[in-house]
Amino acid sequence: MPESWLTPIDNYCERLAPGFWAEPLNAVSNGAFIAAALYALALWSRVKTRDWPSLWLVSVAVIVGVGSFLFHTFANRWSLLADVLPIALFIYSYFLLAMRRYLRLGWGTAVAVTVIFATFNMSFARLWLAAFPGVTLNGSIGYIPAALAMLAVGALCFEREAREPGRVLLAAAGLFALSLLFRSVDAAVCPALPVGTHFLWHLLNALVLGLLMRAAILHADRRRPTHAPG
Template sequence: MALTDSVDIYCERLDPGFWAEPVNALTNLAFLVAAGVALGRARRHDAADPVTLALIGLVALVGVGSFLFHTVATRWAGLADVIPIGLFILLYLVAALRRFVGLGWLGVGAAVIGGGAAIAGLMSLIPQPPPGQPPLLNGSLSYAPALLALLAVTATLAVKRHPAARALALAAGVFVASLTFRSIDAAVCPNLPLGTHFLWHILNGTLLFLLLNALIRHGRPTPR
């Protein structure tokens, strides 16, 4: 299929128009607010290092990409939505393993590869719907690896009594809530025409701010 093909997968969209999803589109402001507030905090705490600034920039790009996806609603806009998300997840995981857990680069590589392989193995055990049927949980299973990685890092920090553990635990709880609202968007559509996807945006903006704030407050660059 072409990158310019239209995409219609959310409850709020009833036609191919630019503003067919006004609430889904405008709630992407949550990501821009999260990035702006985090940037201010990073500067005040003298924590505006390149990695933190890159993560803040990616959060802003998540908002821009998701806005495009919920307005232009094409496959290329979908890529503009998911690519910054994927980059943020990977970069934040590396930063967390380095700055919170205290791993060296070899340890980070082993954790990412080993953890990725384990999660991929678990995901492969989940039965998939037949061709032509809607994806399980409205496609939210694609975010399960990110949630599992966050839970693993949070548990490690809790055992170490790291000061960032509580913030990451709160972030994990927000992530579970946001995934729930993303998952039920199609299911509630007959009774709630607006859907629930906009809550995914608001809660994810909150989630990403919590993660950034934890890094700003408790994660300083390590020389190793």
């Protein structure tokens, strides 16, 4: 492995030195993603519809937890990819599912809209920094489009007779905004709170993913007369 991939990364308040357990709270809090995935898997196993797209989301949620754990323990360039790529995969997978399942778009339109969203997402940081030079939000800029997408799609759900997923998406957007706040202030609170606040980003994000997966599973076939378990 090239040395550049092993270059240490120190992005968070909790890490004061190199070492596998230099970020214990940031590392262990990733167990919340695994817990959210296990909850969703248990729910998935109880509904009558075997919904494979939802099971895919559950699998990606597990990978999100593992990838983030690797980054907050190894803390180098290769583990950074293990952290950010699964998160992006979950975001785009869920966006596509929402286009199909909640807004009931055809496959071609749903994929096209997802590509447009992905393009906007990848360009957003550059647009933000052009408008607000130097305001990096501690590296949280790239997650703002996901919050905006949850708000927009949640609102549109109410026009497509998908009110329950709409309510969940709006609630998830609020929680995600709070989690973004904790991610953004991690470095700023270091003098007063040496452990930082990044671990709260993990805990709240796990809750967001749990809510999103629950909505996807219970809305797998909303035309069924049988009520899915809560």
